[in-house]
Amino acid sequence: MDILLLLLLPIAGAAITAIMGSSPKAKYAALASSLISLAYAICLVARFQPEAGTQFLVNQPWLTSIGINFKAGIDGISLLLVLLTNGLLPLIVLAGFKQHQSGAFYGLMLFMQAGLLTVFTALDAFLFYVGWEAALIPIYFICALWGGENRIKVNLKFFVYTIFGSLFMLLAIIYLHLQTPGKTYDIQDFYALNLDATTQGWIFWAFFLAFAIKMPVFPFHTWQPDTYTEAPTAGTMLLSGIMLKMGIYGVIRWLIPVAPLGFSQWGQTALILSIIGVVYAAVIAFTQKDVKRLVAYSSISHVGLISAGIFVWNVQGLQGAMIQMLNHGINVVGMFFVLDIIIRRVGTREIASMGGIAKSAPQLAITFLIILLGTVALPLTNGFIGEFLLLMGIYQYNLWLAVVAGLTIIFGAVYMLRMYQQVMLGEANKATEKFADLDFTEKGVLYIICALVILIGVYPQPILNISEPAVSQLIEVVNAKLLAR
Amino acid sequence: MNAIITISLLALFVLYLGLFKATKSLLPATLIGLLVALGFTLAEWNVHTTPIFSGMLLFDNFAVAFGAICIVSTFLILAIAKQSFERISEHVAEYYAIMLFALAGMLVMLSYHNLSMLFIGIEIMSVSLYILAGIKKKDVASNEAALKYFLMGAFSTGFLLFGITLIYGATGSFDLSAISDYVIAGAKTGIDPLFYTGLLLMLVGLSFKVGAAPFHFWSPDVYEGSPALITAFMSIVAKTAGFAAFLRLFLFCFAPLHDFWMPAILVITVLTLLVGNITALYQHSFKRMLAYSGISHVGYLLFAIIALGASSVNSVFVYASAYSIATIIAFAVLILVKRQTQSEEFDAFNGLGKSNPFLAFALTVSMLSLGGIPLTAGFIGKFMMFSNVLGEYRIWLVILAVLNAVLGIFYYLRVVVAMYFKSAERERITVSANFNWVIGISAIITILLGIYPNLVANLF
Numbered sequence: 001m002d003i004l005l006l007l008l009l010p011i012a013g014a015a016i017t018a019i020m021g022s023s024p025k026a027k028y029a030a031l032a033s034s035l036i037s038l039a040y041a042i043c044l045v046a047r048f049q050p051e052a053g054t055q056f057l058v059n060q061p062w063l064t065s066i067g068i069n070f071k072a073g074i075d076g077i078s079l080l081l082v083l084l085t086n087g088l089l090p091l092i093v094l095a096g097f098k099q100h101q102s103g104a105f106y107g108l109m110l111f112m113q114a115g116l117l118t119v120f121t122a123l124d125a126f127l128f129y130v131g132w133e134a135a136l137i138p139i140y141f142i143c144a145l146w147g148g149e150n151r152i153k154v155n156l157k158f159f160v161y162t163i164f165g166s167l168f169m170l171l172a173i174i175y176l177h178l179q180t181p182g183k184t185y186d187i188q189d190f191y192a193l194n195l196d197a198t199t200q201g202w203i204f205w206a207f208f209l210a211f212a213i214k215m216p217v218f219p220f221h222t223w224q225p226d227t228y229t230e231a232p233t234a235g236t237m238l239l240s241g242i243m244l245k246m247g248i249y250g251v252i253r254w255l256i257p258v259a260p261l262g263f264s265q266w267g268q269t270a271l272i273l274s275i276i277g278v279v280y281a282a283v284i285a286f287t288q289k290d291v292k293r294l295v296a297y298s299s300i301s302h303v304g305l306i307s308a309g310i311f312v313w314n315v316q317g318l319q320g321a322m323i324q325m326l327n328h329g330i331n332v333v334g335m336f337f338v339l340d341i342i343i344r345r346v347g348t349r350e351i352a353s354m355g356g357i358a359k360s361a362p363q364l365a366i367t368f369l370i371i372l373l374g375t376v377a378l379p380l381t382n383g384f385i386g387e388f389l390l391l392m393g394i395y396q397y398n399l400w401l402a403v404v405a406g407l408t409i410i411f412g413a414v415y416m417l418r419m420y421q422q423v424m425l426g427e428a429n430k431a432t433e434k435f436a437d438l439d440f441t442e443k444g445v446l447y448i449i450c451a452l453v454i455l456i457g458v459y460p461q462p463i464l465n466i467s468e469p470a471v472s473q474l475i476e477v478v479n480a481k482l483l484a485r
Numbered sequence: 486m487n488a489i490i491t492i493s494l495l496a497l498f499v500l501y502l503g504l505f506k507a508t509k510s511l512l513p514a515t516l517i518g519l520l521v522a523l524g525f526t527l528a529e530w531n532v533h534t535t536p537i538f539s540g541m542l543l544f545d546n547f548a549v550a551f552g553a554i555c556i557v558s559t560f561l562i563l564a565i566a567k568q569s570f571e572r573i574s575e576h577v578a579e580y581y582a583i584m585l586f587a588l589a590g591m592l593v594m595l596s597y598h599n600l601s602m603l604f605i606g607i608e609i610m611s612v613s614l615y616i617l618a619g620i621k622k623k624d625v626a627s628n629e630a631a632l633k634y635f636l637m638g639a640f641s642t643g644f645l646l647f648g649i650t651l652i653y654g655a656t657g658s659f660d661l662s663a664i665s666d667y668v669i670a671g672a673k674t675g676i677d678p679l680f681y682t683g684l685l686l687m688l689v690g691l692s693f694k695v696g697a698a699p700f701h702f703w704s705p706d707v708y709e710g711s712p713a714l715i716t717a718f719m720s721i722v723a724k725t726a727g728f729a730a731f732l733r734l735f736l737f738c739f740a741p742l743h744d745f746w747m748p749a750i751l752v753i754t755v756l757t758l759l760v761g762n763i764t765a766l767y768q769h770s771f772k773r774m775l776a777y778s779g780i781s782h783v784g785y786l787l788f789a790i791i792a793l794g795a796s797s798v799n800s801v802f803v804y805a806s807a808y809s810i811a812t813i814i815a816f817a818v819l820i821l822v823k824r825q826t827q828s829e830e831f832d833a834f835n836g837l838g839k840s841n842p843f844l845a846f847a848l849t850v851s852m853l854s855l856g857g858i859p860l861t862a863g864f865i866g867k868f869m870m871f872s873n874v875l876g877e878y879r880i881w882l883v884i885l886a887v888l889n890a891v892l893g894i895f896y897y898l899r900v901v902v903a904m905y906f907k908s909a910e911r912e913r914i915t916v917s918a919n920f921n922w923v924i925g926i927s928a929i930i931t932i933l934l935g936i937y938p939n940l941v942a943n944l945f
Contacts (some may be wrong), residue, residue: 042498062937062939063938063939063942064939064943065939065942065943066869066942129859130859130860131860132859133859133860133864134859134860137853137858137860141905144902144905145905145906146904151906152902152906152907156895156898156902159894159898160891160894160895163858163890163891163894164891165886167890167891168884168887170868170871170887171871171875171880171883171887174868174871174872174875175875175880176871178872178875178876297717347615418556
């Protein structure tokens with residue numbers, strides 16, 4: 001019942017905030033709801049035993065005539081993502097505190113939270129798919145209702161693009177269901193299937209399409225920069241901080257274990273696509289003149305590295321991916337929040353028309369720097385441990401891929417620091433002269449994020465411990481199946 | 486059986502009420518009568534296993550289930566009919582009566598056990614619909630719609646009748662069991678070519694009736710020309726009944742011959758999906774878009790015939806309920822918007838999200854359901870259809886259907902975009918209580934079936 005409660009809390013919050021309409025208290029309700037969810041997630045972490053496999057299992061009959069059950073549970077991999085979702089949401093709500101959004105805005109946000117949690121806990125393919133789409137609809141409305149000028153066109157592309165990918169995943173799910181002996185959608189039955197290699201190849205691509213579009217992996221990334229740029233800040237944070245992890249999680253939980261032979265044939269292709277994405281997005285980020293787009297592209301680059309770490313399929317790579325998902329979520333939310341503060345005060349997204357902000361806003365300058373260093377993976381920040389593990393995993397697989405990816409990360413530091421220099425340092429101009437420093441809520445959000453950046457950077461072990469047993473076990477399951485052939 | 490009698494008597498009663506100018510009691514009488522008929526229908530669940538009236542009609546669970554959809558949909562459509570017929574003419578009673586007659590014909594179509602009853606049912610329905618399409622006597626478009634519908638309908642009835650005759654010629658019977666026996670015996674002794682010809686002609690006739698491509702040309706013009714309420718009736722109830730009759734014929738009689746008719750059905754299905762969806766993309770009028778998207782839904786429904794078997798009835802039932810309920814919302818909102826703006830274009834919906842949040846929300850639910858997005862009934866319907874066809878390993882067909890589903894989302898979202906993301910200076914539409922009820926209940930059913938489909942998904 002724990003999971004039901006976990007899912008129902010945000011739904012209840014969504015209903016309450018939606019009913020509140022344009023009342024100015026809606027944001028407090030949303031904050032309260034997200035904090036309750038976070039507290040509950042922390043309770044789950046406290047009760048969680050890393051060695052014990054899947055816990056808090058719920059298995060209720062749902063659509064029994066066609067083999068669908070409401071089956072969900074949490075293991076180490078799920079738990080980190082549940083923690084990420086519920087931990088970031090209060091920050092995202094707080095980050096938008098000054099904009100006085102209507103209750104519908106928060107309602108959609110909390111409803112999306114329920115969808116995301118469903119995805120991260122589902123152990124039934126049908127439930128997984130429902131959660132997958134249930135997270136998409138609210139974010140579409142958030143981005144299209146409260147976004148920038150081109151929001152309608154850009155978000156239509158985003159919506160249709162992702163639906164296109166996920167419908168193929170749906171086909172793969174139905175196909176696998178038809179192959180199971182008991183005609184179920186249970187993930188364990190999917191794992192137990194022994195399909196021939198060609199079929200698994202098709203299954204691999206059907207799932208990969210859905211997940212690659214969501215992450216996004218090169219060449220399926222074209223929706224992402226526009227959508228991130230046009231979305232309201234909360235939308236960008238939800239998309240980049242949490243939603244893209246759905247794709248990564250899907251690869252770990254569904255794609256590779258369900259189609260191991262497909263993975264052994266095509267995994268390398270996917271790996272190379274990921275690495276191409278790392279390099280390609282970094283090069284494009286280098287040439288951006290718009291800060292939001294720059295961060296959007298750098299996000300593609302970082303996510304490409306996470307995806308590459310998964311496709312090498314060893315403990316270091318996967319553990320790196322797990323912790324880096326958390327770090328990327330924290331850093332990217334912090335990054336977009338800082339950019340939102342700057343863009344709102346300066347009134348432009350052009351890097352060229354900024355500069356000299358650090359003088360008038362030292363607090364912002366410091367927090368921005370810490371988050372930025374986390375993003376570029378300086379030692380003792382959270383990004384370091386994640387990218388170190390990822391690169392180590394890739395290195396074990398192939399030296400040259402690791403070299404290419406590693407050099408790109410250094411390259412990433414160059415364009416990020418250059419951006420910092422141009423935005424924060426240098427001569428102040430008319431727009432940035434009277435830049436006001438952080439206010440109370442902004443401080444609150446950014447201090448929490450900076451604390452997390454440093455804390456995880458200095459002492460990542462507890463987080464690694466949560467996912468380690470689940471990751472090793474999953475790798476064993478897949479490797480056993482690969483060896484059996 | 487009692488339902489057919491009730492509805493026929495009700496229609497006569499309504500005519501008499503009209504004669505005595507009791508216009509105020511027309512609608513309540515009709516609605517109460519429909520509820521009684523619904524009760525009679527549901528009471529026959531699991532009652533009959535053998536045909537009645539010398540093998541003419543069989544009220545099996547199939548007939549009961551689809552009869553219930555038809556009656557409930559008609560009820561909901563008539564519940565929002567208050568004042569809309571009055572705007573057209575003074576002879577309101579006739580319209581209620583004609584709709585009820587059409588409904589009686591549909592119930593016959595759902596329960597036939599003899600091809601002559603199929604024909605009679607279709608004719609009762611069609612003749613009523615021809616009149617309904619033309620009820621705006623002074624409106625050119627409405628007249629054109631009625632004439633087109635009549636000519637095309639008569640044409641297709643010709644095909645159907647010719648097919649029935651040839652099948653009679655081959656088998657010597659109109660009875661479904663006798664035809665089925667002939668088909669099964671024919672597997673050994675060979676089947677008369679007359680029978681095959683008859684089958685194809687019936688297929689063409691029925692495809693006309695449900696508006697499947699390439700026999701769909703009448704439907705957009707007819708739907709556009711008719712008053713919105715009648716269009717709703719035709720595209721929801723008549724389509725459901727027509728499709729159920731189609732399915733019943735194939736289930737009872739032609740299932741063993743699937744190798745013969747499968748290529749034809751495949752061609753029809755693919756064309757229907759493509760024509761419906763691609764043309765719907767280019768529409769500027771919401772009503773016309775609904776007409777074309779209705780064609781594409783027939784394509785998805787045809788999946789049940791491709792994967793003909795025990796589960797097809799279930800999936801058609803779920804799909805048809807989802808489609809009917811969602812389309813009722815769409816038409817109800819369309820009627821309200823048209824009353825205010827006199828336009829059926831997408832632009833007429835601009836700013837509805839601000840002025841009438843409830844209507845906009847319900848219409849969004851309806852569009853998401855028609856587009857097949859999870860947590861709505863439409864998704865469960867599509868999901869079951871896709872599962873069935875994948876079960877037959879027709880993977881390319883399903884991939885085509887998936888691409889079509891993506892196209893569908895494109896045009897269904899257009900109205901959502903108009904409502905929420907485009908602003909317009911507009912007055913709040915005043916919505917009377919009956920509209921609120923119908924729209925609200927339909928939206929709740931759509932979501933409820935999407936979250937807990939067990940309510941209807943394993944009736945059979």
